Amino acid sequence: MPATEETIEQVNKLGKEKYKYGFVSDIESETFPIGLDEEIVRRISAKKQEPEWMLEYRLKAFKLWKAMEEPEWLKPIYEKVNYQDLAYYSSPVQKEKPKSLDEVDPKLLEVYKKLGIPLQEQEILAGVEGAKPIAIDAVFDSVSVGTTYKETLKKAGVIFCPISEAIKDYPDLVKKYFSSVVPISDNFFSALNSAVFTDGSFVYIPEGVDCPMELSTYFRINAENTGQFERTLIIADKGSYVSYLEGCTAPQRDENQLHAAVVELVALEDAEIKYSTVQNWYSGDEEGKGGVYNFVTKRGDCRGNNSKISWTQVETGSAVTWKYPSCILRGDNSTGEFYSVAITNNHQQADTGTKMIHIGKNTNSRIVSKGISAGFSDQTYRGLVKIQKSASGARNHTQCDSLLIGNECGAHTVPYIENRSTSSVLEHEATTSKIADEQMFYCTTRGMDEEEAVGLLVNGFCKEVMQELPMEFAVEAQKLIGISLEGSVG
C-alpha cells in the first residue's frame, strides 16, 4: 500500500533514539589476558579465593566443555564467537571489598545512577503505597560492587549476597544445591559458564519466610572484549516466598559480546519463587553490527509438593537471544509459569521459549508468550511441554501470539508436546497478527502519532504478560517497549 510506504519513509527520516545505555564508563579495571585455558580457570578461582571443591568443579567443567561441540540447531544465524579471543575476567579496581556503599568508588555509583538504578537504600518507593522496597546487588562486569539492605534481610534470616561470597561463607548450602538443577554437562554454554563463571546472586529464603523485600540484581557489562558469565542460585525453603528481579544493560560496541549465564532456582515444599527479567542488552545498530549474544540457561526445580516457580521476562535487547527458562515439576501439585514478551527490531534475532517437564502428580503449567517482530528481525518461539508417565492429572495451557510490524520481519512457532500420560489435559493456542490499519487510524484520529499508537497497541498485546511484572519493572518495561519499537512503524 503506497500510503504505508510513505509512513515507513517518514519514520526512517526521524532520528532514532539511541540506545541510551550505550555509554562506556571510563573506569580503571583489571582484566585478565585474553584466551581460555586451564590456567585462566585457575586464576579466576584464585581471584575469587575459592575453596578447593569449587576449583575442582570448574576444572571438571572446563574439561567437559572442551570435548563438546557448539550446538547449531537454533534458527538465528550469527558469527561464531572465538572463545580464545575474549577475556574471562574483568573487574573495576578496588583496593578492598567495600564494606558499605559509602566505600564504593563514586565513579561506579555514578554509572548506576546514570542507569537509573538506586543503590542508595530507599525506605519507601516514592508515592507507591504498599510496595516492598527493593534490595539490589549490582554486578559490574565480573564482580558484585555492592549489595543493599543486607542487614535488614539478615534479620529476617534471608541470605542475599554475591555468589562468590556465598561459596566462601555458606559452603554447605551452596554445595547442597549448586548445579543440582543444571548439571555440569547440561549444554555447551552452561558447561562453559560452569568453568568460568565470575559472579551473580545467591539467595536463600529460610522456612516459612515471606521475603520482606523484592530482591534484584542489576548486571552491567562494561569492559570490552570480555564475556560475561554470571551464575545465580536461588533457594526457597519450605513455605517461603521470594520475588526476584534481574535487569541488564551493556554499552554500545561494534563487536559482539557474549553473555552466557546460568540461573538455577529451587523451590521446596509449599514454596514460591517469582523470577522477573527485563533484558535490555545492547542489540546492535540498525545494520545489525555489534550487540550482545545472550545465551542463557535458566531452570527452576519445583522440588517440593505444592511448590511454584514463575518466570516473567521482557526481552528487548541482544543481537541474538537464545534461552528457554524452564520448570521441572517434580513435586505433586506443583506449578510452573512462563510469561514472556520478546521484541525484536532492526536485525535482531531471537530463539526463545520454555520447557515444562511434568513429573509429579496433578502438576500445572501455564505458558503465555508474546512475540513482537519489527524491522528485519526474526523471532522463534520454541516450547516443550513434556508429560511423563508418572504425571497423572497434569494440565498445561499454552498461548503463543505473534505480532508482526511491517513486511520484512518474521515470526515462527515451534511447539513440542510429548505426552506419556493418559490423564492429562493440554491446551495450545497460537495467533499471528499484524497491527491493523483500522486500529492505527482509530488511535491517530484520537491525536496520537503513529509511534505512540504502535506503543499503545503493543502494550495492549502484551498486557497479560506485563501484569505479571512487579510494579516498578512494569513501568520501565512499558517505556522500554516503546523505545525498542522506535522506527518500526509501517
Added chain:
Amino acid sequence: MDLLNIENLHARVDTPDGQEILKGLNLTIKKGEIHAIMGPNGTGKSTLTKILAGSDEYEITQGSVNYNGEDLLEKEAHERANEGIFLAFQYPVEIPGIATSTFLRHALNAKLRHNEKEEIDNLEFIKLLRQKAKTLKISDEMLKRPVNVGFSGGEKKRMETLQMSILDPHLGLLDETDSGLDIDALRTVAEGVNYIHSKEKGFLIITHYQRLLDYIKPDFVHIMVGGKIIKTGDYKLAIELEEKGYQAYGV
C-alpha cells in the same frame, strides 16, 4: 472565517484501480452550525468523513479543504485531531488489552502536548472522565474494559460520544452515529452532542434516518448522491426525504 470549507473535492481509493468516490464535493460549515448529510448507500458519505479525518486510504486528486483558514489536507491524522477535529466512527474498532480510561488519557495528553499545555494529572483525569461518563450513563466498569471489546453497538456509539466530550473538538464528524441505537441511546448521544455544541463549534452528521435530527436540530441538510452534494435545504428537507425517498432526486 469559516470553520470548514471544502471546494471541488475529488478523491479516489488509493489502490492501482481505485475508483473515484468524491466527484467534486462542495461544502461550507460556519462556526456554530450543524450540518447533516443524507443519501443512499455507497455514495461516499463515510468516505468524506474519513478523508476529513486524515485516512491514508484515499488519494485526493483535485480540490481543497480548509479548516479554520488553514490547508487541512497537508496535515496528518493525529495533527488534525489535536487541532480539534473528531471523527465518531460508524464501526469503532476494538483495541484489546488497553482500558478505555487509559486510551482516553493518552489521547487527551497528546492533544494537550500538541497545544503546548501540561499533561493532565492522573487523578484529575479520572475525576473528569467519571463526570462525563455519568452524564452519558456509562458505568465505571465500562471505563475499565478494553476499548470497544465486547461492547454492543449502542455502547460503542456511547463511547464515541464520551471520547468526543473528553477531547472537546471544534469540528465533530459523526459517521452514522445513530445506526444500531434504540431511542434511549439515541437521545443520550444527541444530548452529548448538544451539550458540546456551541457558537464556536461545528458538526457534520452523516445519517440515514430523520429521527436523530428530531434530537439534534441541523441548520442545514444536504443530500449527497454520486460523490457530491446535489441539494441543500434546512431540516424540512430531511422530512421530505423520509416521505418521498431518494427517487425524487433521481436515484
